Amino acid sequence: MALSWLTGTPPMIQREFSGSNLCGCPVGTFSLAPCIDLFHRNPQNWPTSKKACALLQLCFYSMAVYGASSMYVPGEGGVMQRFHVGATPAAIGLAIYVVGYGIGPLLFAPLSEIASIGRNWVYVPTFFLFVILSIPTAFVENYAGLLVLRFLTGFFGSPCLANGGASVGDLVGSISADFRPFAD
Numbered sequence: 001m002a003l004s005w006l007t008g009t010p011p012m013i014q015r016e017f018s019g020s021n022l023c024g025c026p027v028g029t030f031s032l033a034p035c036i037d038l039f040h041r042n043p044q045n046w047p048t049s050k051k052a053c054a055l056l057q058l059c060f061y062s063m064a065v066y067g068a069s070s071m072y073v074p075g076e077g078g079v080m081q082r083f084h085v086g087a088t089p090a091a092i093g094l095a096i097y098v099v100g101y102g103i104g105p106l107l108f109a110p111l112s113e114i115a116s117i118g119r120n121w122v123y124v125p126t127f128f129l130f131v132i133l134s135i136p137t138a139f140v141e142n143y144a145g146l147l148v149l150r151f152l153t154g155f156f157g158s159p160c161l162a163n164g165g166a167s168v169g170d171l172v173g174s175i176s177a178d179f180r181p182f183a184d
Contacts, residue, residue, distance in 0.1 A: 044173040051171050058164055061127060065157035068134065069097050072150070083143040093150050100154025105162030112163050119167055122159050129156040 043051065076090040083090075112122040130153055137149040
C-alpha cells in the first residue's frame with residue numbers, strides 16, 4: 001500500500017490533479033518522457049563541450065559588437081575628409097553607436113525573458129541585422145545615412161551586451177557560482 005505509486009498512479013491523484021506542474025510534466029501521471037525532454041533542453045544539463053561552444057559564440061558575438069564600436073575611431077579622419085565635416089561631428093558616429101546599444105536593451109532584454117521567445121529568438125535575428133546593416137554602413141554616400149546606420153548597428157548589436165551575463169548564468173547556474181579560482 002505504501003509503495004502503490006511504483007505500480008501506477010493512485011486513483012485519488014488522478015482525480016485531484018490535472019494539467020502540468022512547473023517543469024511541464026503532467027501531474028497525475030508518472031511518465032518521465034516530458035521531463036527527460038526538458039532535461040536535455042536545460043543548458044545547465046548540457047555537456048561541458050556544448051557549454052564551452054555556446055560560451056565561445058557569445059564571446060565572439062560580444063567582441064564583434066564592441067569591435068564595431070571602437071574601430072570607427074581610427075577612421076574618423078576619413079569620415080571628415082569624405083563627408084566634409086569637422087572633428088566634433090565626425091565623433092558623433094561613435095556616440096550614436098553607443099546610444100544605439102544603450103537603447104536596444106530596453107526592448108531586447110525584457111523580450112528575451114519571455115519563455116516562449118527565449119534568448120535565441122532575440123540573438124539570431126538581431127545579429128543577422130547587425131551584420132547586414134554593417135555592409136551599407138561601409139558604402140553610404142551621405143553623413144546622415146552614416147549616422148542612421150551606426151545607430152541601427154548599435155541597436156541591433158545590443159542583445160549580446162545586455163543578455164550575455166544572463167546567458168552565462170543560464171549555462172552555469174547557481175551551483176557553479178561558488179567556484180572561485182583565485183580565492184585564498
